[in-house]
Amino acid sequence: MHTLSVNSFAKINLGLLITGKRDDGYHTLETIFAPINWYDTIEFTESGTVSMSCSNVDLPVDENNLCIRAARSLQHFSGTSKGVSMTLLKQVPFGAGLGGGSSDAATVLRVLNELWQLNVSQTDLHKLAVKLGADVPYFLSMKGLAYARGIGDELEDLGFTLPWYVVTVFPEEHISTVWAYRNFYKRFDRQIPDLKKSASELCLGGNKAMFPLFENDFEPAVFDHFPAVRAVKSALLDAGTVFASLSGSGSAVFGLFEEERDALEAMKRLPENYRKSLTPPGFTMA
Numbered sequence: 140m141h142t143l144s145v146n147s148f149a150k151i152n153l154g155l156l157i158t159g160k161r162d163d164g165y166h167t168l169e170t171i172f173a174p175i176n177w178y179d180t181i182e183f184t185e186s187g188t189v190s191m192s193c194s195n196v197d198l199p200v201d202e203n204n205l206c207i208r209a210a211r212s213l214q215h216f217s218g219t220s221k222g223v224s225m226t227l228l229k230q231v232p233f234g235a236g237l238g239g240g241s242s243d244a245a246t247v248l249r250v251l252n253e254l255w256q257l258n259v260s261q262t263d264l265h266k267l268a269v270k271l272g273a274d275v276p277y278f279l280s281m282k283g284l285a286y287a288r289g290i291g292d293e294l295e296d297l298g299f300t301l302p303w304y305v306v307t308v309f310p311e312e313h314i315s316t317v318w319a320y321r322n323f324y325k326r327f328d329r330q331i332p333d334l335k336k337s338a339s340e341l342c343l344g345g346n347k348a349m350f351p352l353f354e355n356d357f358e359p360a361v362f363d364h365f366p367a368v369r370a371v372k373s374a375l376l377d378a379g380t381v382f383a384s385l386s387g388s389g390s391a392v393f394g395l396f397e398e399e400r401d402a403l404e405a406m407k408r409l410p411e412n413y414r415k416s417l418t419p420p421g422f423t424m425a
């Protein structure tokens with residue numbers, strides 16, 4: 140039986156401005172998604188039923204797992220009776236603000252649409268994706284930097300990449316996205332900068348004066364409740380990063396470096412037990 144192995148890349152958020160709250164409880168936001176070179180690997184083998192195993196025993200592999208939920212949503216939408224056995228090599232920390240689970244869900248939708256020969260349209264896949272998670276559409280349809288609005292599902296491919304090395308650090312604190320959205324300090328009345336234009340001036344024009352616009356609205360509350368997370372941002376700044384920020388709802392923190400040697404030096408200075416990844420400039424999801 141043929142087995143297909145696919146990598147599911149994680150993301151960081153360059154700027155994350157929460158602009159309001161919808162009647163359904165979801166928040167509207169503006170953010171720039173950027174892919175990083177930290178990934179899970181999922182192996183797919185056709186089978187009569189839908190099942191999965193996972194290298195991380197802390198992650199349930201029941202109907203709540205986003206890989207299973209994605210497979211089920213395709214079965215229900217298409218009416219297919221085909222199945223799949225999935226093996227998830229879990230390397231992206233979860234509760235990290237890196238979208239690892241969302242990326243896995245998007246990979247399952249994309250691969251099973253091909254494997255099961257369903258020919259579900261991109262529009263319909265997008266609808267299935269957003270029901271699985273607000274971040275899932277980004278991983279379904281984008282490869283590089285994307286500007287996102289709505290709940291994170293209205294996407295625009297920016298067509299350029301980050302010109303820096305990205306050091307991403309997980310300080311071993313799992314932060315629930317629900318907790319973060321319940322506890323962030325609201326600033327809905329604040330003037331919203333044009334993140335799309337600023338990202339272009341920053342990445343293409345090299346205008347570092349744009350960096351302060353890329354605030355993460357989760358950061359103040361997360362730093363107040365998790366001082367170890369605040370300390371990672373301070374350590375990256377002390378190591379000479381040109382910009383550092385919480386990613387998503389956290390707890391991962393990333394720093395941007397112009398020189399690889401400075402990025403590697405910064406990684407050495409951080410606690411040994413913190414998981415870290417280094418992404419080169421120009422990275423996109425293959």
Ligand SMILES: C[C@@](CO)(OP(=O)(O)O)[C@H](O)COP(=O)(O)OP(=O)(O)OC[C@H]1O[C@@H](n2ccc(N)nc2=O)[C@H](O)[C@@H]1O
Pocket residue numbers: 152155164165166167168170235236237238239241271272273274275289290291316317320386387388389
């Ligand atoms: C915060 C962000 C930023 O990219 O990512 P992570 O930090 O999770 O990676 C996303 O908005 C997370 O997207 P995702 O993790 O897919 O969230 P979902 O599973 O759809 O929603 C989990 C819960 O978060 C809240 N939620 C999520 C997205 C959003 N725009 N507004 C919300 O209020 C809702 O309470 C929802 O029930």
Ligand SMILES: Nc1ncnc2c1ncn2[C@@H]1O[C@H](COP(=O)(O)OP(=O)(O)O)[C@@H](O)[C@H]1O
Pocket residue numbers: 198203204205206227232233234235236237238239240241242243314315316387388389
């Ligand atoms: N395959 C999966 N990988 C990671 N998290 C998963 C998966 N399936 C379900 N989850 C649940 O989703 C949440 C994390 O999702 P993820 O997209 O990684 O969020 P975050 O970006 O906040 O880390 C966790 O609470 C985890 O229990």
